Amino acid sequence: MRSPSPSLSAVAKPRRIALNALFLAPGQSGGTETYLRALVPELAHLRPQWRFAIVTTGRGATALRADGFEAFAEIVRLPAEEFRRTRRQLAEQLLLPALVRRRGFDLLHDLAGTGPIFDPGLASVATVHDLIFKRIRTMGTLSTWGMGFVIERVAKRANAVIVPSQAAAREIATTLRLEPERITVVPHGCGRQPATRPDAQAVVRERYGLTGKRIVLCVAALRPHKNQAVLVRSLPLLPSDVQLVLVGRPEPYAQELRKLARHLEVAARVVITGTVTDETLEGLWSLASCAAFPTLAEGFGLPVLEAMARGVPVACSDIAVLREVGGDVPTYFDPHDPRAVAEALKVAMERGDNGAGPARAACFSWRRSAEATLEVYDRVLARS
Template identity: 25%
Template sequence: MINASGIGTVLQNLLPYLKPLFKLTLLGNPEELKKYEWAADLKVIRFNKPIYSVGEQLALPLLVPHCDFFLSPHFNVPMLPVKAKKRVVLIHDLFHLAANNISSVHKLYAKALLQSAINRSDSIVTISEFSLSEMRRLLKTGSKTIHKISLGVDKSVFYKRQDSSLEAKVIQKYNIPSNYILFVGNVKPHKNLRNLIIAFQKIDFSRFTDLKLVIVGKKEGFITGDITLLHLIKELGLQDRVLFTGFVDSEHLPLIYNLATLFVFPSLYEGFGLPPLEAMATGCPTVVSAAASIPEVCQDASLYFDGTNPEDIASTINLALQDNDLRETLILKGHQLVDQYTWKNSAMALQNIILHQ
């Protein structure tokens, strides 16, 4: 899971801070894990079973060594006993149960795993009040305590950069335009790119003649995630205004945030939602959906819209584009807000939960 979007980001940032606090043993691909400097001297037990598979469930009880704590960073917990004194699970969201586009079979299996995670874990941790409330709503949690930690932003990576040579390289490599709205995220339908595309067509292009929409992600993935999206772009005549970057190197992503006029996050379901905070850290103003955990995380540092309403998305984007003072206020509030979100604080909170369960 170390290279997965979302959970991978959490692991890559939490584990370096957990390393001095615990004697860590990792389950995973040693070749992948040893690429990270912080993992070079850690013991890694080779584990390569597909996630959510029967093979995963059969292998985990055999491979988890005798230990004080077994931390599952996702809800695919072992349903059979393991050789750990205590079990801790980190559940990011309940998307697999809440989504309308997941088959009933997949929902049943996800619910079985999630309920097993609740029942078998000594400590249950989530990442927002929204996810906590979703767990209470969709699972049988009884009187179990559910702890909450916040995620973080690495400000040594995400900051406003002044590097003209790197800027020129990034602009050329990804064909970045001079004036653009940015979306960063995965390809799943709940990210709500369809409504963003419809809203973008309603932007006042007579005033913002050179404005483009840059979508960070693989174009092929978008075909899989929402098969109608590219057809919609063509139907609306936006082929020359919507740019898919393809894969972006992690070292280049902060600068793409940095160069954007505005960051837009139309997602309808998030357990936390890191991209708006990453944008804020680089000095990019943010307009976001008023759904799920997003208002809880972004507080008063973003401008909000109804993600189900393309007209409202468009009018909010137009407002932010037209008002320079508003964008400067959002930038200032964003900088102040991201100071509250650090991975060190996340790790310390998790340590406290683990040791005092």
């Protein structure tokens, strides 16, 4: 897989870059939304002479404008809504290529794998975060096939493909039959940690009824492949003062987790918060004795990085991508074995953090991610 190389002389020429964010469902797009929101300000900072435009849906445009993103990029709204899939797909295949050609953009960057399946008529880069949907069924058969078809076509017609990890690069190169030299690994970053209110712990304890002396925190979408069930199954094997807090957008899987907790008679020790504000999340991070991530598959594993940055001890699945992110810092476990999970949680809580977590997290930054992304742009533009 290609690694970023020094910037080329093409940077001297001001460029116009279109960023495809038609995927954006504000507050619900998970890691891809984090990627967009963290990367764009850094791109604009590093290349102030360039002009960036975020092409998105109506709700996406409203949210980005409200959050001040017009300071970094033009916000372009297409008549598409993220929850009306057919309309959004038509906009991506027909309106987006017409827009970028008409407006004279130099490069189109598809930020979430999907984009025009035919040549849009200009240089292009695609970020493919993962192919989890191919291995772990999260959609119907037709939707899974359609998503796979679009991502494969986009990756093959793009001039370059960006992926967040070496593990993802290997899977994407093999599954999509891409030449490894067309793929550049650009790890995600970790932003500055916001200050936490002095009363943050008391506030979140009262809000969610957290009476446990020790809190195991899991921040992840409530979906089967995130595997929160193994954390619930591990609770009976942990001391009674340990409480589990699951933070993530409500999904049908949440009901399965509640049912499992009742069956195991640990319902009083399991709290499912749903979506929370950034301020509330910081309060929960400050309260956590340990962060747990029992995921079965990831493209990167950003929550592991976020936990380490805050000095929260981490216990997580022993899978290649999380070892790539966490290095020697987390306590790893077999995500299929509740006993192994319980033992790892005990070790992580007892060991605490000796500064290794923040030091590891400091190796990743969105500034470095943006620099590497711009190097990909430069290479592609120099050849176009």
